[in-house]
Amino acid sequence: MSRKKIIAGNWKMNVKPSETAALVKAIAEATAAYADKVEIVCCTPAIDVLEAVAAAKGTTIGVGTENCHWEDHGAFTGEISTGMIVDTGATYVITGHSERRQYFGETDETVNKRTTAAIKAGLTCMMCVGETLDEREADLVNEVIGRQLKVGLKGLTANDAAKLVIAYEPVWAIGTGKTATPAQAQQVHAFIRETLAKLFGEATAETIRIQYGGSMKPGNAAELLAQKDIDGGLIGGAALKAADFAGIISAAANAK
Numbered sequence: 280m281s282r283k284k285i286i287a288g289n290w291k292m293n294v295k296p297s298e299t300a301a302l303v304k305a306i307a308e309a310t311a312a313y314a315d316k317v318e319i320v321c322c323t324p325a326i327d328v329l330e331a332v333a334a335a336k337g338t339t340i341g342v343g344t345e346n347c348h349w350e351d352h353g354a355f356t357g358e359i360s361t362g363m364i365v366d367t368g369a370t371y372v373i374t375g376h377s378e379r380r381q382y383f384g385e386t387d388e389t390v391n392k393r394t395t396a397a398i399k400a401g402l403t404c405m406m407c408v409g410e411t412l413d414e415r416e417a418d419l420v421n422e423v424i425g426r427q428l429k430v431g432l433k434g435l436t437a438n439d440a441a442k443l444v445i446a447y448e449p450v451w452a453i454g455t456g457k458t459a460t461p462a463q464a465q466q467v468h469a470f471i472r473e474t475l476a477k478l479f480g481e482a483t484a485e486t487i488r489i490q491y492g493g494s495m496k497p498g499n500a501a502e503l504l505a506q507k508d509i510d511g512g513l514i515g516g517a518a519l520k521a522a523d524f525a526g527i528i529s530a531a532a533n534a535k
């Protein structure tokens with residue numbers, strides 16, 4: 280089964296609206312040669328998303344947000360709905376990022392509500408899972424990831440899975456410069472695919488892309504992306520410089 284690689288930047292709280300168009304355009308220019316081989320996405324702060332969509336027009340860069348709420352509208356100060364995201368022209372969203380879980384009280388249940396709302400709205404949803412260092416050292420990786428997947432994807436069907444991407448992001452590797460070894464990452468990706476097969480059936484599980492995230496850079500991307508079940512990357516720091524992001528995308532384009 281060949282799955283198109285997907286490389287998505289997660290800009291986090293780092294780029295101002297006035298800086299957005301220049302970064303999107305620089306990324307589009309630096310990655311144009313790989314556009315047919317790799318799905319390229321920039322997930323931006325909500326306040327940047329209109330600028331990003333406008334700058335990406337005429338390119339193959341997809342644009343998304345870093346979160347969404349599960350209700351259509353209402354008294355949810357500070358949140359954005361999937362309808363609002365769709366209205367901007369953005370087509371992707373990240374749910375369940377470990378920083379949302381760690382700092383903003385996100386639980387597997389709220390991740391499930393956000394993921395479900397995103398997929399029902401037609402957005403491609405990159406749902407993040409990953410263990411902390413303590414959980415890894417206590418040999419709880421499969422238990423934690425298995426629970427995050429089962430609860431996070433509860434109620435979704437094999438049809439819904441067409442809009443689903445899973446991002447495996449070991450919390451201890453995010454923004455720390457520490458990367459899971461390709462073998463460590465592949466082991467967890469294989470476990471994720473097995474779990475997806477139990478939830479949606481084997482044929483569907485084979486079609487779902489699983490990204491790796493955690494200090495992925497041009498220098499380590501090729502080895503990671505060469506692994507059988509690693510279908511792309513969710514990139515933080517290295518997504519903020521067009522040349523670095525393009526280096527990862529070039530590795531994805533050349534991965535077997």
Ligand code: PEP
Pocket residue numbers: 289448452453454455456492493494495513514515516517
């Ligand atoms: C992320 O936050 O999704 C991430 C993977 O960050 P970094 O690449 O900076 O580790």
